[in-house]
Amino acid sequence: MTSTPKKLRQAADAYRAILDTLEEWILVVDQNARIFFMNRPYARFLGVNAEEVKGKKVTDVIENTRMHLVIQKGVAERLSIQKIRDSNMIASRYPIIDQGTVIGAVGIAIFNDTYQWKRINSHIKALMAEQTPLPQSQSPHKDSSTSYYRLTDVVGESKAIKELNQTITQVASGDVTVLLRGESGTGKELYAHAIHHLSERSDAPFIKVNCAAIPENLLESELFGYLDGAFTGARKGGKAGKFQLANKGTLFLDEIGELPLSMQAKLLRALQEREVEAIGSHSPTPIDIRLITATHRPLEDLIRSGEFREDLYYRINVVNISLPPLRERPEDIAKLTEHFLHALSRRTGRRAPKLTAQAMTALLEYHWPGNIRELENVLEAAFFTTQEHKIPLSLLPANVRQAASQDEFSSSLHTNSPILSGTLKEQLDRAEKQAIKQALNNAYGNRTLAAKQLGISKSTLYEKLQKHEL
Structure with missing residues (x-):
């Protein structure tokens, strides 16, 4: 043996x-x-x-x-x-x-280490969310203390969005304070929900506060709560503040750049001491929260003008994540358009219309100062005004219609056109750029189809997109 x-x-x-x-x-x-x-x-x-x-x-x-x-x-x-x-x-x-x-x-x-476990856990949650999306019939607004957006709700396959989603997945597990920055309509709230959902606190409350929507004289009671009889008109029995409601979970302060200076000092103390004191109370309450903030305003400029505390800025700006505006990821416009139209179709029971080539070209050429929110509003208006199964250019707002550029390459035949000015190399570069833009328009932003139309490989197209900053 x-x-x-x-x-x-x-x-x-x-x-x-x-x-x-x-x-x-x-x-x-x-x-x-x-x-x-x-x-x-x-x-x-x-x-x-x-x-x-x-x-x-x-x-x-x-x-x-x-x-x-x-x-x-x-x-x-x-x-x-x-x-x-x-x-x-x-x-x-x-x-x-x-x-x-x-x-x-x-x-x-x-x-x-346990941090590695948390990162793997967040990654698994993201993968599971892809396999088990929320049912379309489920209303996300039934419970205001629950995160109802997931990373799978982000529509887009552009490089910028893929990199952003990867960053969100990595950061979510760390329980670190996050500052989301981006123009209005870029999806800051959606990403705040997604961070909470992927975190170790996902089973705890997700409490959101729009700092711009609450009157200054009510902000303290909203954030920190009050005791019974704390002031005239106080609710009997008192009221818990957003900090107390978010305990063990995540507190999302949207539009933090709008917070008055007086409240900034109190917020800073709460974050530093990890405790809050309700109005009328003489003893602080310990809190355990993860903080996510968001703003579309340049906080650095507000600090210089004395409108935002520098010490608070450093307290909330631990991990800084910038969300790209829609104009920087035009290749996602076609998918977003399809997503919004099909969502309206499910909501109304009406067949989802398609955009004409001219209408899609206008969407691709438009600057979108209101970003995804503006695109959604434009498509909703067109959806309910069209009488057919197509959305023509005429149903889009005037400012969007004006963005539908004329055939720039054809207009280059005119003597005064900038396409024919400069050296031969400069003229060829401009012509190549216009041909790529036209192919992307015809393919509704699909780069694979655009590459086939141009007779080049997808990798070559990506090189030229980078070269021409498209």
């Missing part, structure tokens, strides 16, 4: 090369809780030589180890936290049983 140590040695030798290539940390001990095998990644973290620690007691090499206890009890321990060198790792330990006898144990550190 093969001896116990020999069995372990044969198994370890057979899988040594594989175990050394894994990112996970692997440890095998014998029935006496002495180290039999440690893979190289684990040894590197501990600062030891994997060969030199063989035969040593595991308790002498690894702090807070429980491998010897697993051998004694013969029971597995799954996904437990173990602190090693000031790092909280997540480990599982399993007894090795041969013919009813415990002959050793194997330990696996699945995540090197």
Whole structure:
């Protein structure tokens, strides 16, 4: 009969090369809780030589180890936290049983720290949301303390949106304060919801406050609450503030640039001390919240003009995320258009119309100062005014219709056209740029189709888009 140590040695030798290539940390001990095998990644973290620690007691090499206890009890321990060198790792330990006898144990550190676990958890949530989207019939406004937007609600496949979504997924798990910046209508609230949904606080409340929509004299009571009889007209029994309601969850302060200076000081104190004091109270209440703020205003300019506190700015500007305006991602306009029209179709039971080529060209050429919100409003108006299954250019607002450029390349035939001015290279560059724009218009922003129309590869098209800053 093969001896116990020999069995372990044969198994370890057979899988040594594989175990050394894994990112996970692997440890095998014998029935006496002495180290039999440690893979190289684990040894590197501990600062030891994997060969030199063989035969040593595991308790002498690894702090807070429980491998010897697993051998004694013969029971597995799954996904437990173990602190090693000031790092909280997540480990599982399993007894090795041969013919009813415990002959050793194997330990696996699945995540090197709890932050890594949280990031993986956020990533899994994002993937699960893609597989299980919210039902179309579900109303997102039933519970004001719940996040009802997910990352899957973001429409677009442009490079800017893909990079933004990746950043949101990475940041969501960190429980860090986030400042969302972008023009009105770029989707700041949607992304605030998505961050909460992907975070470890997703089962706790999501409370949002529009700082621009609450009168200044009511802001303090809205944010911090008040006690019974705190002032004339106070609700009997008092009222909890948004901070108290968001405890253990996420507080989203939208349009924080509109917050009065007097409230900025009180907000700063609440964030620094992690406690709030309701109006009429003489004792503070501890709070545990994640803060997300948003603004379309340039806070740096407000600091210089004395309208925003610099110390508050640094408190909320831990992770700064900028949302791209719609004009910087025109390739998403066609998908957004289809999304909004189909949403209106589901809401009304009416067949979704399609835009004519001229109408789509106008949408692609327009500057969109109101961004996605303006596009949605334009399409809703056209949806309810069209009498057919198409939306012509004439049903779009005048300012959008004016953006429908004439055939710039055809107009270049005129002597005074800028296309024919400059060197031959400059003229060819301008002609190439116009041809690419026209192909994108004809393909409704679809770059793959545009590349086929132009007779070039998709990678070549991307190079030319970058060259011409399209």
